[in-house]
Amino acid sequence: MASQNVTLNVDGMSCGHCSGTVQRTLEEIDGISNVSVDLEGKKATFDADGSGLIDKAVKKINEAGYKASNK
Numbered sequence: 001m002a003s004q005n006v007t008l009n010v011d012g013m014s015c016g017h018c019s020g021t022v023q024r025t026l027e028e029i030d031g032i033s034n035v036s037v038d039l040e041g042k043k044a045t046f047d048a049d050g051s052g053l054i055d056k057a058v059k060k061i062n063e064a065g066y067k068a069s070n071k
């Protein structure tokens with residue numbers, strides 16, 4: 001399956017610690033790579049290689065205490 005470039009909106013990040021947490025949270029998911037988190041822009045971008053990864057990424061970010069949305 002071709003990997004898909006995904007951008008999520010992420011609310012609730014206020015400093016580099018927050019963006020680092022979101023970055024690590026995404027990097028820990030199998031099938032997700034090339035993670036980049038934009039603190040100022042409130043976005044996270046990554047490549048997803050497999051189905052269901054976007055929902056999983058949203059869920060994991062929310063569990064980490066931030067608010068992700070896919071739109």
Ligand SMILES: [Cu+2]
Nearest residue numbers: 014015017018
């Ligand atoms: Cu912070």
